[in-house]
Amino acid sequence: MTTTNGSNEAIPTLQLLDPQGNRVTTRGSKGYRDRAAALTTEDLRGMYRDMVLTRRFDDEATSLQRQGELALFAPARGQEAAQVGSAYALRPQDYVFPSYREHGVLQVRGVDPVDRLRFFRGSDHGGWNPTEHNSAVYTIVIGAHALHATGYAMGVQRDGTPHDKHDGTAVITYFGDGATSQGDVNEAMVYAAVNDAPVVFFLQNNQWAISEPTTRQTKTPLYRRGEAFGLPSLRVDGNDVLAVYAATQEALERARAGEGPSFIEAFTYRMGAHTTSDDPTRYRTSDQEEQWQRRDPIDRLAALLRAEGALDEDFEAEIKATGDELGAKLRTGVRALDGGAPVSTFDHVYATPHGTVAAERAWYEAYDAGEPPAPQYAIADSAQGGAR
Amino acid sequence: MTTMAERTQTTSGAPEPASGTQTLSLGKAINEGLRAAMRRDDKVMLMGEDIGPLGGVFRVTDGLQAEFGEQRVVDTPLAESGIVGTAIGLAMRGYRPVCEIQFDGFVFPAFNQITTQLSKIHNRTRGAVQMPVVIRIPYGGGIGGVEHHGESPEALFAHTAGLRVVSPSSPQDAYTMIQEAIASPDPVLYFEPKSRYWGKGPVDLDAPVGTDTLNAAKVVRQGTDVTLVAYGPSVATAVKTAEALAEEGRSAEVLDLRAISPLDTAAVVASVRKTGRCVVIHEAPVFFGSGAEIAARVTEECFYALEAPVLRVGGFHTPYPVAKHEHEYLPSVDRVLDAVDRAFAH
Numbered sequence: 001m002t003t004t005n006g007s008n009e010a011i012p013t014l015q016l017l018d019p020q021g022n023r024v025t026t027r028g029s030k031g032y033r034d035r036a037a038a039l040t041t042e043d044l045r046g047m048y049r050d051m052v053l054t055r056r057f058d059d060e061a062t063s064l065q066r067q068g069e070l071a072l073f074a075p076a077r078g079q080e081a082a083q084v085g086s087a088y089a090l091r092p093q094d095y096v097f098p099s100y101r102e103h104g105v106l107q108v109r110g111v112d113p114v115d116r117l118r119f120f121r122g123s124d125h126g127g128w129n130p131t132e133h134n135s136a137v138y139t140i141v142i143g144a145h146a147l148h149a150t151g152y153a154m155g156v157q158r159d160g161t162p163h164d165k166h167d168g169t170a171v172i173t174y175f176g177d178g179a180t181s182q183g184d185v186n187e188a189m190v191y192a193a194v195n196d197a198p199v200v201f202f203l204q205n206n207q208w209a210i211s212e213p214t215t216r217q218t219k220t221p222l223y224r225r226g227e228a229f230g231l232p233s234l235r236v237d238g239n240d241v242l243a244v245y246a247a248t249q250e251a252l253e254r255a256r257a258g259e260g261p262s263f264i265e266a267f268t269y270r271m272g273a274h275t276t277s278d279d280p281t282r283y284r285t286s287d288q289e290e291q292w293q294r295r296d297p298i299d300r301l302a303a304l305l306r307a308e309g310a311l312d313e314d315f316e317a318e319i320k321a322t323g324d325e326l327g328a329k330l331r332t333g334v335r336a337l338d339g340g341a342p343v344s345t346f347d348h349v350y351a352t353p354h355g356t357v358a359a360e361r362a363w364y365e366a367y368d369a370g371e372p373p374a375p376q377y378a379i380a381d382s383a384q385g386g387a388r
Numbered sequence: 389m390t391t392m393a394e395r396t397q398t399t400s401g402a403p404e405p406a407s408g409t410q411t412l413s414l415g416k417a418i419n420e421g422l423r424a425a426m427r428r429d430d431k432v433m434l435m436g437e438d439i440g441p442l443g444g445v446f447r448v449t450d451g452l453q454a455e456f457g458e459q460r461v462v463d464t465p466l467a468e469s470g471i472v473g474t475a476i477g478l479a480m481r482g483y484r485p486v487c488e489i490q491f492d493g494f495v496f497p498a499f500n501q502i503t504t505q506l507s508k509i510h511n512r513t514r515g516a517v518q519m520p521v522v523i524r525i526p527y528g529g530g531i532g533g534v535e536h537h538g539e540s541p542e543a544l545f546a547h548t549a550g551l552r553v554v555s556p557s558s559p560q561d562a563y564t565m566i567q568e569a570i571a572s573p574d575p576v577l578y579f580e581p582k583s584r585y586w587g588k589g590p591v592d593l594d595a596p597v598g599t600d601t602l603n604a605a606k607v608v609r610q611g612t613d614v615t616l617v618a619y620g621p622s623v624a625t626a627v628k629t630a631e632a633l634a635e636e637g638r639s640a641e642v643l644d645l646r647a648i649s650p651l652d653t654a655a656v657v658a659s660v661r662k663t664g665r666c667v668v669i670h671e672a673p674v675f676f677g678s679g680a681e682i683a684a685r686v687t688e689e690c691f692y693a694l695e696a697p698v699l700r701v702g703g704f705h706t707p708y709p710v711a712k713h714e715h716e717y718l719p720s721v722d723r724v725l726d727a728v729d730r731a732f733a734h
Contacts (some may be wrong), residue, residue, distance in 0.1 A: 125512040136480070137512055141504045147470055148505070151477020158433075158459055158483070184501075187470035194465060348515040349549050351573035355603065355650035357549065 001026065001237060003267050011221045013235045013267060016242040019295045021303025023242075032246035039245070041310045047088055047241055048301050048311070049319050051080040054104035055298060056323040057113055058272070060330045061103075061120065065276040069334055071122040076103045078239075078271030081297030082204050083174075084108055085244030086266070089252055090172065092134065095156075097149035097173040100138040101204075105174065109135045113326060114333030123339035142175075143182030146201065149173035150188045153197035153255070168256030171199040172248075178209025180225055181217045189229040189263070198255035200248065201226060201263045204238060206270035211283040226263025238268030239297040269295070343368065409592045415585035417559035418448050418524075420593060421566035422486065426456050429484065432570055433460045435471050436488030436524075445490055446526055446585055468498040475521045476506055484520045484570055492527040493536025499544075506575045507550030518573040522566070527555075528621045528671045529718055530583035532711040539708045540672035542620075545577045546649040546681075553649040554602050555579040555620030559589040561606075561646065567597045576602065581621035602647055605655035611641035614665040614728055617656055617682055619645040622669040622719060629724040638728070648678045656682060657689045664695035665731040669719045674702040696734035699727045 001024075002010040016036050018024050025033065039047075058075040065073045076083060083104030090096065090109070098105055106116055111128050118124035119138055126137035139145035153171040161169045179185050180203060192199050205222055207214055214222070226233030232254070236243045244266055251262035269292040273280050280289075305311035346361040366372070405427060406420060426432045434449055434456075440463040443450030453461035464471050468489060475485035489495045495502075502523065509519050529538030546553045552574050556562040562580070569576040608623060609630050616626040623644045630640035641659050645652060660666045666686050668679035679700035686698050701719040709717045 124514070125508070126514065129516040130480070130513060131516060139505070141500060144473065144501060144505050147473025147501065148477040148480065150470075151474030151479075152481050153477070154474060155478045155481025155483050158478075159481070183467075183497075184469055184473060187465070187467045187473065190465050190467065191470050191474050348511045348513075350552070351510055351515070351518050354552070354574075355652065357650075359653075 003235065003237070009221070011235055013237050014243045014247055015237040015240050016246065017240045017300055017304055019239075019300055021300050021307060023304070031250070032243065035246035035249050036242040039242070041308065043088070044301070044305060045310055045315065047084050047245075048298075048305055049322070050084045050104065050107050051241070051298050051301065052319050053323055053326060054080045054084060054107050056326055057103055057107065057116075057330070060327045061117060062276060064117070064330065064334055065120070070117060070120045070276075072275050072277060073117075073120050074101045074275045075272040076101050078269045078292065078297070079204055079206055080104050081241035081301070082238040082244055082266035082268045085241040086172070086202055086248040086264075088245050089249035090170075091166070091252075094134065094170045094172065094252065095149075095152055096135040097145045097152070097171065098136065098138060099142070099145065099175050099179065100140055101176075102174050106133075106135060109133045111135060113330055114337070117330065117334050118337055121334055121337045123337040143179035143185040143188075146173050146175055146179070146185045146188035147191070149199050150192045150195075150197050153192065153199035153261070154195055156198055157195070163256070163258030165253035165257040168258065169198065170252040170255035171197075172202055172252065173199065174202050174204060176209060177203065177205045177207065177214045177217055177222060178212065180222050186225075189226065189231060189261070192261040193230045196258070196260040198258065199261045200251045200255055201231070201261065202248065203263070203265045204268055205265050206268050208270050208274070208280075208284070210274040210278060213284075221265070223263060223265035226265075229263075231261050231263045233263040233265070235265045235267055238266030239295050239300060241297060241301050268297075271296075406593045408594065409590050411588050412559050412563075412591045413586050413588050414556070414559045414562045414581070415446055415448050417563040417591050418566050418580065419450055419452070420591070421563040422449065422452060423455070424593070425567050425570040426452065426460065430460075431482060432484045432486065433462065433478070434486050434488065435462045435464050435475055437464060437466055437471075437490050439463060439488050444488060446582065448524070448580070448585075449488065468494055469501050472498040472501040472506060472521070472523065476501065476509065476519065479519050479521050480517060484522075486522040486524060486570060489523060489525045491533075491537050492525055492539040492541055495523075495525055495541060498523075502545065502551070502575075502577075503548045507548050510574070511550060519575045520570070520573050521575045522569045522572075522578055523575070524566075524578045524580060526582040526585075527579045528581050528583055529708065529714045530621070532714070534711070535708070538711075538714060540670065540703065542577070542579050542648060543672055543676065543678050546678060550575065551649060552576045552602055552647065553579070554647040555581060556646065557581065557584070557608075557618075557620055557623035557644050559587070559591045560595065561601060561644075563591050563593070564595050564597065564599065565601045565646065568599065568602050571597060572602060579620055583621050584624060587624070603650055603652065605643055605645045605647075605652035607641060607655075607659070608644045609640070609642040611639040611663065613639045613663055614667060614731060615641045615643060615656070615659040615663045616667050616669060616724065617643050617645060618669045619648060621671060625719055625721060625724060626669055629721045629728070632721060632725060633728060638732075640728070651681065651685070653685050653689070656686060660686050660690045661693045664693055665728075666690075666694075666698045667724060667727045667731060668698065668700045668702075669724055670702045671718055672703055673705050674700040675705040677702055696731040699731055701727045
């Protein structure tokens with residue numbers, strides 16, 4: 001298939017599943033079709049379950065925000081195929097550097113759903129231990145984490161990790177169309193290219209950077225940015241879970257085998273608002289939203305599963321029940337998050353004692369306890385040893 | 389790519405580790421400190437522009453790529469945000485990167501990575517991830533450089549929690565402090581006083597690592613009448629001022645802070661309570677500079693011991709001047725003497 005940019009230029013785009021859920025054959029897609037064909041029915045049902053649960057997570061989190069239980073939430077609605085499809089191609093040893101909307105990726109990585117909302121609750125700046133899931137916490141400064149991913153991949157190279165498409169280690173970083181304008185994303189590709197670092201740059205082009213359309217970021221199809229840095233680059237239909245899976249698997253295998261970085265542009269659409277604070281009616285038309293509604297990634301996989309006899313009422317009911325459990329868990333779990341005692345603000349500022357923080361903490365503790373604040377708070381801990 | 393076999397070979401072909409006490413320039417002392425840290429821990433690696441075959445524009449990394457290979461001494465693309473951003477990722481994978489920023493004024497492309505990422509990842513992950521990254525920055529003026537080659541941006545980093553900000557003043561401290569910075573699990577901004585790179589002094593190459601040079605100030609000259617507080621390149625200026633004051637019969641104590649984050653307030657207070665007068669010297673502009681923080685703390689802690697207000701000698705609230713005028717901008721012995729006179733006039 002082809003997609004267009006603002007210029008209506010026809011751009012080759014990998015598609016294995018059309019919007020009606022039919023497996024399609026296009027010139028040059030055989031290798032990808034073979035990868036998709038290797039997915040079992042259970043694999044496809046698993047992807048479907050995770051996509052539906054990701055959307056349920058979105059809906060529950062949005063409700064919690066509307067009830068005042070979350071400070072903010074950034075929904076992933078419409079991007080479930082791009083996220084779940086790419087995450088299914090990961091192996092446990094691979095490492096993920098998400099932006100802040102990758103709820104579907106983290107669903108597949110097994111990060112607890114309540115932990116995924118700690119950040120949005122305002123009870124945590126992160127939410128989970130990255131080393132437990134080989135998944136970094138969210139990064140809010142747009143594109144900054146792309147460099148961390150490249151650096152991590154440079155570390156993988158130095159560890160003497162085997163060059164093997166299955167047993168090697170790859171790194172993947174997720175970012176959006178707005179982030180492609182950031183210097184850090186471009187520097188990350190420079191560093192990855194000259195070092196042959198095992199990293200996959202996974203762009204979710206969801207057409208909107210808050211209110212700015214992709215035409216405010218680029219004059220050229222974004223996958224060509226990757227090409228310009230010397231990276232194998234591809235645009236895929238981001239609402240086609242099979243195409244996303246196949247393209248990501250290929251890129252990850254290349255990285256694990258020591259064949260360097262790749263760039264994938266998943267062409268998709270942010271069906272919801274940027275965040276719960278946003279109002280898309282101010283900058284985009286309902287026509288556009290309806291057009292993309294017809295390309296809903298979940299409907300598309302559902303149609304395939306039905307056609308292949310893999311989606312029945314029992315399975316739908318099972319997913320619905322799992323979703324209800326998820327909702328109940330979120331409603332209870334999120335409300336219980338209080339961020340700990342205020343004094344915990346002073347925790348983990350440094351890994352080793354730091355005199356200034358220790359002194360301020362001592363002053364705050366005295367103040368909080370209703371004791372007269374120590375008049376010499378500025379040196380209270382210096383007396384304990386300057387920083388010791 | 390260097391294989392393990394090649395790496396072993398180059399290492400075995402390297403000279404035996406230096407030992408004993410030698411007279412070294414400050415720049416060479418840092419070089420030896422880097423070498424010692426790299427020999428001790430093979431996760432230590434250097435990253436920066438022109439640090440490989442060239443050995444850095446100040447030759448601080450001279451010979452290190454030849455000894456440790458291209459995988460451990462990395463000539464990076466010319467992009468400072470990339471240097472620090474990839475160092476963060478390497479630290480997450482268990483490495484201890486030491487980044488060289490070529491000149492003070494070139495740190496700003498990396499300012500975002502340092503202040504929003506490097507300083508906060510340990511906190512963001514509630515202690516699960518440590519950031520043992522050192523950022524070496526040649527700083528300060530006095531070498532006749534062009535624009536952005538003489539600036540002192542240390543206060544900008546001291547203002548950000550999560551970073552340690554240090555600056556050595558002597559070859560011995562330079563040697564020890566770089567090794568302690570590398571051993572630290574926290575990110576350390578290591579400001580190198582570039583005008584003092586060529587000054588020589590004794591360095592005990594067997595000096596222990598694991599002391600407290602990143603936290604504790606040091607009295608470099610004892611005195612009774614006034615405390616001169618300095619760090620980095622200004623320590624030598626303070627010592628020369630103290631020598632001139634001695635000829636006038638005034639006894640100045642010189643305190644080398646070594647670090648401005650954390651600030652060893654106790655050491656400053658102990659000295660000022662003894663002398664009753666305090667002059668802070670740094671090359672950075674005094675306006676919102678580290679001297680302002682020191683003056684506030686001294687005023688709060690030593691109010692009844694003070695004979696005079698705390699005074700500051702430093703740069704002006706102007707862009708760093710052209711090389712022709714930099715010696716009027718930098719704190720000189722004459723300007724410090726003037727401040728001391730004003731302190732005694734109270």
